[in-house]
Amino acid sequence: MEVNETIARMPKAELHLHLEGTITPDTLWAIAQRNHVSLPVGSLAELKALYAFEDFDKFLHLWLAMCRCLRSDADYALMVDAFVDDCRRQNIRYVEAHFTPYNHERFGFGARRALAIVSRRIEAAEREGGPVIRLITDIPSESVPESGPFTVQLLEEEAHPLIVAIGLGGPEEGFPRRLVEEYFARARAAGYPVVAHAGETAGAAHVREAVEHLKARRIQHGVRAAEDPSLLALLAARDICCDVCLTSNTFLTVYRDLATHPLPKMLAAGVPVTLSTDDPPFFGTDLDREYERAHAEVGLPLATLWQLNLNGLRYGLAETPLRRGLMKEFRIAGAELGLEPAGA
Numbered sequence: 532m533e534v535n536e537t538i539a540r541m542p543k544a545e546l547h548l549h550l551e552g553t554i555t556p557d558t559l560w561a562i563a564q565r566n567h568v569s570l571p572v573g574s575l576a577e578l579k580a581l582y583a584f585e586d587f588d589k590f591l592h593l594w595l596a597m598c599r600c601l602r603s604d605a606d607y608a609l610m611v612d613a614f615v616d617d618c619r620r621q622n623i624r625y626v627e628a629h630f631t632p633y634n635h636e637r638f639g640f641g642a643r644r645a646l647a648i649v650s651r652r653i654e655a656a657e658r659e660g661g662p663v664i665r666l667i668t669d670i671p672s673e674s675v676p677e678s679g680p681f682t683v684q685l686l687e688e689e690a691h692p693l694i695v696a697i698g699l700g701g702p703e704e705g706f707p708r709r710l711v712e713e714y715f716a717r718a719r720a721a722g723y724p725v726v727a728h729a730g731e732t733a734g735a736a737h738v739r740e741a742v743e744h745l746k747a748r749r750i751q752h753g754v755r756a757a758e759d760p761s762l763l764a765l766l767a768a769r770d771i772c773c774d775v776c777l778t779s780n781t782f783l784t785v786y787r788d789l790a791t792h793p794l795p796k797m798l799a800a801g802v803p804v805t806l807s808t809d810d811p812p813f814f815g816t817d818l819d820r821e822y823e824r825a826h827a828e829v830g831l832p833l834a835t836l837w838q839l840n841l842n843g844l845r846y847g848l849a850e851t852p853l854r855r856g857l858m859k860e861f862r863i864a865g866a867e868l869g870l871e872p873a874g875a
């Protein structure tokens with residue numbers, strides 16, 4: 532079997548993706564037209580061109596314009612349903628999706644209302660055979676004085692069954708990770724594990740801050756940790772997983788060419804890693820393609836890719852019986868694909 536065919540048939544887990552970042556230009560255009568919301572472009576063709584990024588500021592600009600377009604329950608349902616279809620197309624069985632309630636509050640729809648409709652569609656998908664999707668509620672770094680208390684209060688007040696962690700998103704440059712230290716401490720006290728974006732557009736020091744000050748269980752990206760060998764050793768020693776997004780990195784980080792990407796260095800240092808897409812349509816990718824590129828351009832053998840995939844269940848934050856059940860399912864499928872010793 533060709534490598535790409537094996538990748539396509541593998542049941543997959545993904546831990547670093549933004550639900551709002553799964554909206555394709557076609558869907559965004561349709562939603563904006565239906566809601567009479569103006570976008571910073573005049574046509575669908577121009578919008579598609581905007582989805583090619585060179586820097587984080589442009590990315591954030593379109594991202595926020597997109598959040599403003601979501602105006603009705605149907606818009607949120609469409610976002611989730613389209614994502615679920617895409618998971619099924621790629622045999623993605625488990626996802627932890629970042630979601631930013633504060634932005635939906637800020638733009639007038641309402642965070643709780645957004646969470647309610649998103650949850651209903653996620654639960655319907657799970658009842659209908661999957662995928663299993665869980666949520667990480669992000670504090671966006673560019674608005675911490677408002678979004679920090681808002682997000683943590685929401686977590687303290689809600690007993691939301693799908694939320695598995697608090698996260699830190701938004702830009703890195705100029706926003707030290709410890710900005711959210713107080714809010715993350717409250718979230719941990721309320722029983723929520725912490726994950727944080729760090730070491731993507733800023734350097735290794737951010738990753739260290741996320742580990743030492745925020746007590747992050749996982750790092751989103753974390754690739755710049757490779758600049759500091761002692762930090763790689765710390766990540767390995769504490770078994771902190773980095774959720775790496777190769778194609779996203781080629782758009783927004785210093786690693787414009789995968790031949791120079793530090794993923795092999797991270798693996799050699801014993802850092803647990805998963806592969807993810809971040810915001811797939813924004814970077815013209817999907818999860819199958821991330822695995823294909825890791826094989827063809829980074830040079831990872833299929834056996835390594837399979838272990839990175841299983842890390843998505845090992846380091847996922849959903850309830851243990853659920854992840855153990857999926858692990859069993861993955862191992863059976865892996866055996867059929869020749870990725871596991873039979874009977875393992």
Ligand SMILES: [Zn+2]
Nearest residue numbers: 547728751809
């Ligand atoms: Zn991300």
